[in-house]
Amino acid sequence: MPLPCYHVYLSVPLPETERKTSAQVKFELWISCMMRMNEQSSIFMTVNTLGCFAFQGTTKRAKEKDYLPISSDKCVVNRLQLYKEVWDELQLHIDMLRSDLNSKIFDDLISFTAQCHKARHGKSRVSDAIGEIPTAVLITGVNTPDHGIMFSNLDSMLKSRVTPLVARILTKDCSRISTLISSLISQLTCVAAPQEEESDEASNIEEKNLAGDSLVQIKVPVKKRRSPTMSNLVKWYKKEFPESRQATSVSPRKRAKTDVLSDESKDSQTPMDENDVKSKKKTIIVVMLEDAENVSPSVLQDFISLCSTHLTSLPIVLVMGIATAVTAIHQILPSSVSSLLCMQKYQAPPASQYLTQLLDKIVMAPELPFKLGPKVFHFLLDIFLYHDFSIMNFIMGFQYCMIEHYLNNPLSLLCCLKQDFSSKTAHLSHAQLEDIRRQPAFMRYVEHQVVGPDQAKLLTDDSFTRTHLATVLQNLSQYHTKMFAGLHFLHHLGLMLPKFPLGKQFRELYSVCLSGNHVCDSEGYKESLQLLRMMSLDDLCTLLESGVGLIAEWKDSSSEIGKLISDVQSFIHRLKNIEEEPDESLEEQDDTKGRVLPQRAKLYELKEKLQSLSHRRYKSPYEKLRDEIIDNLHNHFKILLGSPLLQPLHEIFYFNDLSSIKEHIKAAPRCSTHRALVQPGKYLNCVCCQCEPESILPTMPDLCIVYKLHLECGTLINLYDWLQAFITVVTADEASSSKSKKNRKTSQRNPSIELQARFIRAVSELQFLGFIKSTQRKTDHVMRLTW
């Protein structure tokens, strides 16, 4: 960090500061802010090894009020309240989804940890001597920010169902073997003996912030005096969890404690364990290495060999989180160490699967009021698929969009759950209604889609507006159920087609629908209808049947869906009894005479004849029925699948303001720094600096001038030339006014101290921002770092 330069900035006296415009002062403030944030901005500008898909700034628990606009406006307060209600509802869904998704793998893992040491004790002494540590390798996928939540879930599940002795080892604890073991010991002893903490308050109490997401906070008493070794842990373990034969010699206090512990574990035993209770049961120690790849290999090797030597006295189970693939373990560990492990592999469901479920349940659900518009939907999806695979970031982005929607769109007052529609509209105050009426979206609606006397009424009559809004909301929600049912049905049909013209995932179809055009106009839709027209009888029959089953739950929601279902069911019936369909081939028999080819004909006559024949190709009853079905379905889809953006007042539910969130979610610090330095006028909003991006004005801040000049240079920049150029630019005004060439030349050759100081300061600021650095390659040169 080039701090010395900062000193230069402070110590060089600048007599002319008072002459500067207020805008320039502001600009300098901004720059110094940038410098203070250098810690963070450098992460963005260059690369830091620490940030793995990090979402900067979310860990800080700032107060919400600081960020929200002043809440004197009652409407905003109301809307935020509504937001909280809706978000709580959403959060519930997300949590449920999360536990559902991981339940399978966690159940397996937990039963493994519960079983592995029991099996071991059943066997002979010899198998103990092999010293294999039962290890569960959990392959988590590359979306590292989500792992914190996953492991804390696993942690709490293990604690409640298997053993109280669970330790989460994080990468930062693993710089040395002693720190690793001390972290392990402190976590284990803390769990088992919480009441002993008080006696140690005099000793060092260190607050450890476990997990980057600050989910868990544990106060850890650290004793400097005891050396953190495994043998000490063994002693502690033997004391706290004595085996049955030793239990007699334990003091009553401790026995009570261990009884409590064992009772707890017995209570929460799963049925499969109960028959094993009789066997000698030890309290298992589970050690979770969250990110095994980033633990330094030597430390991990030492730790494993230590665990294996103490395995007879400490029943340890390792859980290793691996982000990439199983082979990573063998890259880290030599065979002498990996032979101490007995690994069971578990694969967490991939993030994309998680996302699909999340989208189905939350983003593309008709029940939830808030919806993403096409642009925002694509934007969030792209970040996930192209950039980080992180569910957490996706949810955060979604939440941000939601806040933005409720904060800035007065119409969002109506964006509530379905059951609240009538009460919400009924309780709209006059001020709120006025607020809504002022919205351009509402104006558009009134002007274009309402006719007759209602138009005036909507703008003046409050009670009429309330009821009207209620019906609009009802219509929208009706429309949503219809649309989603239709989309699901169409998607189901599309899944059976070769090459998936409608896309494999439901979200692809949904995004087509969102995009503003009618689904029926899209290429994929036309292609899939073509393909459907070629389907065999059996396939079509089963497809329709399963499709009807899929949307049956929406049957009663609207008449259109009911009609679709009844239509399809009648078609299925007809398909099953295809023999009863009238066969037109008999009627066409008389035509056959005309179809006989003339024995001798000219070439073009023959061609015409053949063409006409092909037009009137014979169609089987099935083919006719199939065409009928497809046409019918097409009509249904036309009705059902209108784009949401064409619905009246869709702005209530849909958030499509990409520009307001883009900068926040997908920060491009390099671009914005560049823009600020090249066009300071835009940022400072001052008259003197307004110019094209290419030109340089002497009135600009020094930093901008220096920056613009350096853009014209190559890798190495000569400081003297740079200074000359700077002076030429800065003194351009004076030179043109005085017009004495001589004067100008002398000023160039011997620039005043003030100009030199200004130049040096600008250069060091540039260095501070990370655009240049000093180099040893050539004297009086600096190296350019960005391109």
Place this chain on the structure above:
Amino acid sequence: METSTHDGDGMEDYTLDRNILCREVQIKTLLALFGRREHSTPGSVFLYGHTGTGKTLVIQALLEYYKLPHIFINCVECSSLRFLVEEILNNLPLKSQTDTGGASDMEGTGFDDDEDRFIRCDDLTDFVRSFKSLIADSELKKETLYIVLDKAERLRSTNSVILPALLRLQELSGLNVCTIMISEIVWEKFRTGTGFCEPYCINFPDYTRQELLEIMSVDAPPDVDRELYAMYINMVLSVFHMVCRDLRELRHIARLNFDYFIDPVNNGDCEATSTRKLWRNIEPHLKKALKTVYLREVSSHQWELMQQAELADDDSSQAIVAPSRSHVELPFYSKFLLIAAYLASYNPIKCDRRFFAKYSKSSRRMTKLIKKNERASNHLLGPKTFSIDRMMAIFYSIVEGKVIPSAHIYIQISSLVSLHLLSQVGGEDKISAPKYKCLVTLDVIRNIARTVQFDIMRYLYDFL
């Protein structure tokens, strides 16, 4: 000799109640060195041999069997002088404690109960002094005290004085102490400084096949006939002895595959005596296990289901299935970043223009000229370092569409580093111009490139 006091069976004795097999020679030597309890022994003994040759097992069993006073220390956790000497001082098997038995011993040395009794010590002089005074006060001075240091090779790196001091502990303290060191490397590699007292070296040679057979036969589950199990072990050894002589690994394999072996016998499909039939049954399993020897992966039910589901998924979407073992699912741009890094690592800088510039004069004669001068394939030389600028330039030229250089892109680079797919070289210059190396293999990168429909071979200089 100590032995004569216990029983006079001669041979039987050297197996310590048949707990230790095939190590008679070593045990005999050790016992001869130890002598009676009060006899003076050599100051230091050094045991060496490959992993899994029974060094630790023999010494531990021996000391336990004859109930000799000893301290067992694993040098891995005693990473500093202080840890080591405190460990020794605080764990001395003093008579007062050993008399009362194990339970109270553990009671006394809990985590926080005995802070007052805990001895602090951080230099060797102090250590020898308190060591002497502790022993002199107790009954222990009448007998030989054994200090066993497992994985003694670790001591070489901690402190240059500690090794000579421990070897000469008998001389320094003037007490009847024997230091036993266990290591996997030979004594010659320990001689780095001065002041060494040569220990008595005992080698533990690798087990022969016959010995392996004998030892592994002990693992037989209680309900299985000994003969049958020995036959099974023989089959296992016939397949694996060529590739693996590590006892630990062989036992692991034998235990894993025994269920397959015994199944037909239990089901009644096959007599326990029909060797050929049993062999034909177990052979494919062993052959399969041969591919995963040393991997230590017990495939679990969940994993297999997951893999099958994934394979089925892949089959339907694309014809080529990536090898599942090293398959990593990455975000779209991460894949391109990794490809760019690979290209930057394995292509010479001078040909970047040819591959990535839009209008380059790609004359064949030039390429031939360059090729001639090139000595070895870059793939044989391994990855080269590259600056981040170069990688980003390649990235922008190979990725389709316009990518904004947002923070997300830069964060992806660091996450690739944390996944060990890239590595940062020369950490001191992190802010201005970091340099990287690509760590993935050609196979992996080809699979990744295939998933994004990028023909990487066309861009690799070595394969032109």
